[in-house]
Amino acid sequence: MATIALDHVRKRYPNGLEAVREFSLDIADGEFVVLVGPSGCGKSTTLRLVAGLEDLTGGTIRIGDRVVNDVHPKDRDIAMVFQNYALYPHMSVRENMSFALKLRGVARDEIKARVLKAAQSLGIEDLLDRKPRQLSGGQRQRVAVGRAIVREPKAFLFDEPLSNLDAKLRVTTRAELKALHQRLRTTTIYVTHDQEEAMTLGDRIVVMADGIIQQAGPPLEVYRKPVNRFVASFIGMPPMNLIEGTLAREGDTVMFVEGAGDAGGKPCKLAFPGGRGAALSDALGRPVVLGLRPQMLRPASAESPTTIHVPISVVEPLGDLIDVFGSTPGHARLVARVNAGDATAALRPGAEVLLDADMAHAHVFEPGPFGRSIR
Numbered sequence: 001m002a003t004i005a006l007d008h009v010r011k012r013y014p015n016g017l018e019a020v021r022e023f024s025l026d027i028a029d030g031e032f033v034v035l036v037g038p039s040g041c042g043k044s045t046t047l048r049l050v051a052g053l054e055d056l057t058g059g060t061i062r063i064g065d066r067v068v069n070d071v072h073p074k075d076r077d078i079a080m081v082f083q084n085y086a087l088y089p090h091m092s093v094r095e096n097m098s099f100a101l102k103l104r105g106v107a108r109d110e111i112k113a114r115v116l117k118a119a120q121s122l123g124i125e126d127l128l129d130r131k132p133r134q135l136s137g138g139q140r141q142r143v144a145v146g147r148a149i150v151r152e153p154k155a156f157l158f159d160e161p162l163s164n165l166d167a168k169l170r171v172t173t174r175a176e177l178k179a180l181h182q183r184l185r186t187t188t189i190y191v192t193h194d195q196e197e198a199m200t201l202g203d204r205i206v207v208m209a210d211g212i213i214q215q216a217g218p219p220l221e222v223y224r225k226p227v228n229r230f231v232a233s234f235i236g237m238p239p240m241n242l243i244e245g246t247l248a249r250e251g252d253t254v255m256f257v258e259g260a261g262d263a264g265g266k267p268c269k270l271a272f273p274g275g276r277g278a279a280l281s282d283a284l285g286r287p288v289v290l291g292l293r294p295q296m297l298r299p300a301s302a303e304s305p306t307t308i309h310v311p312i313s314v315v316e317p318l319g320d321l322i323d324v325f326g327s328t329p330g331h332a333r334l335v336a337r338v339n340a341g342d343a344t345a346a347l348r349p350g351a352e353v354l355l356d357a358d359m360a361h362a363h364v365f366e367p368g369p370f371g372r373s374i375r
Helices: 043-051 093-103 108-122 137-149 167-184 195-201 219-224 229-234 274-279
Strands: 004-012 018-027 032-036 058-063 078-081 155-159 187-192 204-209 212-217 241-250 253-261 267-271 287-292 297-299 307-317 321-327 333-339 352-357 363-365
Touching: 004 043, 018 043, 018 058, 018 212, 032 043, 032 195, 043 058, 043 078, 043 155, 043 187, 078 137, 093 108, 093 137, 108 137, 108 167, 137 167, 167 195, 187 195, 195 219, 204 219, 204 229, 212 219, 212 229, 229 241, 229 287, 229 363, 241 267, 241 333, 253 274, 253 287, 297 333, 333 352
Parallel strands: 032 187, 032 204, 078 155, 155 187
Antiparallel strands: 004 018, 004 058, 204 212, 241 253, 241 287, 253 267, 287 363, 297 352, 307 321, 307 352, 321 333
16 A cells, blocks of 8 residues: 655646646545546546556656656556456456466466455455356456456556446445445545545545646535535535525625515525624625525425525425425526425425525535635
8 A cells, every 4th residue: 555646747738738737635545535526627637647547747646655757557556447347358257357467477376366365355256257248237347346456556546437337236336345445445546527426435535627626625524615616516416506696784684685586576585694694794795606505495384584485396206305496586596405204285396385594504605616615
């Protein structure tokens, strides 16, 4: 195992595209770090830079105590698992897993022992004599992981390894990967565009956009305290509701005002509790974006300073939860995730529901796609 350090890493392609910009990150020995972001954000390019499959434009990469900028990929002592698994179709599972060890001249008995140990840890010991075409997608994924494990590398690099699996298998395989890491404690960098994978797998997640780290931290910290509007909207499912408006004071209360009226002609206003409002006093009169997670909205029985009238467009039952889609009086998209036990016959398309917002935990951002959090 080893630490991995990226210091001001950059990657610019000949056409001028800067895929990774000033990327700096220290990964501890045995840590599981997930790079997450939308397609084109630079996460896979960053992984390929660590692996040595792409040449650096600038910056430094260290694996352990060694700078690996000019080190060949095979000499970096890392193992990579690709999205398409890249198994040799003419080889058995046993041969696929042992091939890299044979190339390195490892003794036959040691190869046999390593392959069997890895296969047992992954539950594929009964598949060792099969060819890849005889395996399911989940089994092929395990073989690809096993091929990486037998090398006993300093670090694992995973490039969206679950994206080819169906939804149910992704959940079970994700749990298997997490359990495997807890047993091996090998330093791991994992790339995904799926924020749910990132939240459940990582000791730390790194949210990227436009080749830049937007925020890095423990999953729940990033979820609860997003540093900007992009992170807030990307992390969390369903995505955070974002409503544009201004902050105003009415008496001793700080209000968020969307600036539009509902069907009854009443302005859309939501009051912050005292302490939360006081912290926002410097932003009074300025354009802001209010962020409310769907879980912060609950059906209400009576109007209050924190309720809003929402016409319902779509209702999605999810078992014990229900997603209710609608819009604010100013026509901003709004979704509430409510407990099925709180649902009533009124929660139907075409009806109007009164929702209470948890303004004590609401987020406020500066305008713009990457507007900073106002705290």
